[in-house]
Amino acid sequence: MINRNLAKILAKRYIILASLLLIAALGLVLLPAYQKNEHVTAEDLLAKVVNPERYVTSDDLAHKIIAKDPSILLIDLRDEEEYAEYTLAGALNIPFDAILNADYEAYLNQGQYDVVLFSNDDFKADQAWLILTRLDYKNLHVLKGGINGWYNTILNPPEPTENMAKEAFERYDFRKAAAMYFGVGIKAQDNEQQLNRTPKKVVVPVMKKKKRKPEGGC
Amino acid sequence: MKELEKTKRISISTVIFILVILIGVLTFKKPTNVYKKTNSETLAMVNTQDYLVDYTDVDQSNSVFIDIRERFEYSKGHIGEALNMPTADILEEQSISMFDGLRDAGKTIVFYGKTPNEANSAWMILYQLGYENIKILNSATQLVDNRFEVTNYDLEKPIANYLEIFNNGNPENSEDTQVLAPVTPKKVIAVKKKKKRKPEGGC
Numbered sequence: 001m002i003n004r005n006l007a008k009i010l011a012k013r014y015i016i017l018a019s020l021l022l023i024a025a026l027g028l029v030l031l032p033a034y035q036k037n038e039h040v041t042a043e044d045l046l047a048k049v050v051n052p053e054r055y056v057t058s059d060d061l062a063h064k065i066i067a068k069d070p071s072i073l074l075i076d077l078r079d080e081e082e083y084a085e086y087t088l089a090g091a092l093n094i095p096f097d098a099i100l101n102a103d104y105e106a107y108l109n110q111g112q113y114d115v116v117l118f119s120n121d122d123f124k125a126d127q128a129w130l131i132l133t134r135l136d137y138k139n140l141h142v143l144k145g146g147i148n149g150w151y152n153t154i155l156n157p158p159e160p161t162e163n164m165a166k167e168a169f170e171r172y173d174f175r176k177a178a179a180m181y182f183g184v185g186i187k188a189q190d191n192e193q194q195l196n197r198t199p200k201k202v203v204v205p206v207m208k209k210k211k212r213k214p215e216g217g218c
Numbered sequence: 219m220k221e222l223e224k225t226k227r228i229s230i231s232t233v234i235f236i237l238v239i240l241i242g243v244l245t246f247k248k249p250t251n252v253y254k255k256t257n258s259e260t261l262a263m264v265n266t267q268d269y270l271v272d273y274t275d276v277d278q279s280n281s282v283f284i285d286i287r288e289r290f291e292y293s294k295g296h297i298g299e300a301l302n303m304p305t306a307d308i309l310e311e312q313s314i315s316m317f318d319g320l321r322d323a324g325k326t327i328v329f330y331g332k333t334p335n336e337a338n339s340a341w342m343i344l345y346q347l348g349y350e351n352i353k354i355l356n357s358a359t360q361l362v363d364n365r366f367e368v369t370n371y372d373l374e375k376p377i378a379n380y381l382e383i384f385n386n387g388n389p390e391n392s393e394d395t396q397v398l399a400p401v402t403p404k405k406v407i408a409v410k411k412k413k414k415r416k417p418e419g420g421c
Contacts, residue, residue, distance in 0.1 A: 021235065
C-alpha cells in the first residue's frame with residue numbers, strides 16, 4: 001500500500017520538481033524592488049558624523065600652514081566676492097553651490113591631501129562635508145568655527161587673564177605670532193597692494209577629468 | 219541503466235537549485251535606512267533655508283522639540299517639553315519609529331542644540347532619509363543662572379570685516395613688518411591629479 005503510493009508520487013517527481021522551480025522563478029520575478037544605498041549608508045555616515053576627527057581646530061590649522069605642511073588643501077566654500085576679499089593662505093575657492101560640480105571633483109575626491117573645508121561659520125562647511133562624505137569622498141575635514149573662529153582665535157585672540165593656566169598664555173603667544181605671520185599689524189599700504197592683487201588670484205578653473213577609454217589591444 | 223543515472227542527476231540538480239533560491243530568499247536582508255533624497259536634491263534644499271525656524275515662529279501645538287545634545291547637557295536644562303535624543307542615537311530603531319509616528323501624525327519636529335550647527339548633522343541625515351517634517355531651531359541655547367535661554371543666532375554671518383584687523387596694526391614696528399608683509403601667501407595650489415587612466419591595451 002505504502003509502496004504503491006510512494007511509487008505514484010515518485011512517478012510524478014519531475015512534474016513536482018519542475019513546478020517547484022517554476023514557482024521559485026516566478027517568485028523571484030515578483031520580488032519587490034528594494035532600493036539600495038549607493039556609497040555610504042546612513043549608519044556609517046552617522047558614525048562618521050559623531051567622530052570628532054572630522055573637525056580641525058584653527059590652532060592646528062595655523063600650525064600646519066606655518067609649517068608649510070604640503071598635505072593640506074584648503075577649500076573656501078564662500079562666494080567669490082568673499083573669497084576675493086579675504087581668505088586663508090593658499091585656499092582654493094569652491095562656492096558651496098558648486099560642490100557637486102564635476103569640475104571640482106578632482107579636488108574633493110582624492111586621497112593625497114587632507115581637505116579642509118571652511119565657510120564663515122562651520123554650518124555650511126558641515127553640510128558640504130555631509131554631502132560629500134555620503135559620496136564616499138575621503139580625507140575631508142571641517143575647520144571648526146570657520147573663518148569667524150579663525151578671526152577670533154588666530155587673528156584677534158582674546159588676551160588670557162592672569163588666573164589662567166600657563167598653557168593659555170603659551171597658546172596666546174603662539175596665536176599672536178601666527179597673526180603676525182598672517183599679516184596682522186602690517187602697514188595699511190601693504191594691504192592696499194594686497195587688495196589690488198587678490199582679485200586676480202581667483203584662478204580655479206580645473207581642466208581635468210580626462211577619462212580615457214582603454215586603447216587598443218587585441 | 220545509463221538513462222536512470224541521467225534522470226537522477228537531473229533531480230539532484232533541481233533540488234539543489236531550489237535550495238539555493240530558498241537560501242537566497244531567506245538570507246535577503248532589506249536595508250533598514252534608505253536615502254530618499256539624492257545629493258543634488260539635498261544641496262538644493264540646503265540652499266533654500268526653509269528648514270530653519272525661529273523660536274517665535276514655532277507652532278507649539280503642532281510641534282515637538284527634540285534636544286540633540288548629550289543626556290547630561292539635557293538634564294541640566296532644556297526647552298519646556300523637549301525630548302532628548304543625542305545625535306548618535308537618531309538612527310536607533312525606537313528613534314526611527316518615533317519619527318515615523320510623528321511624520322504620520324503630521325507633526326513638525328524641531329531639532330535644537332547649543333547652536334544650529336550642532337543640530338545640522340542630525341537634520342541632514344534624517345532629511346536625506348525622507349523625513350521632511352524636521353526643522354532646525356535657528357537659535358543658540360545656553361544655561362544662564364539655571365534658566366534655559368534661547369537667543370537668536372546669526373547663521374553664517376561674517377562677524378567682522380576681516381581686513382580691518384590688518385589695517386589696525388601698530389605703526390611703530392612697520393619697519394620690521396615691511397619684511398614680513400610678503401609672507402601672506404595667496405598661493406593657488408595647482409592640483410593636477412587624478413588622471414585615472416585605464417590600463418592600455420596589451421594582449
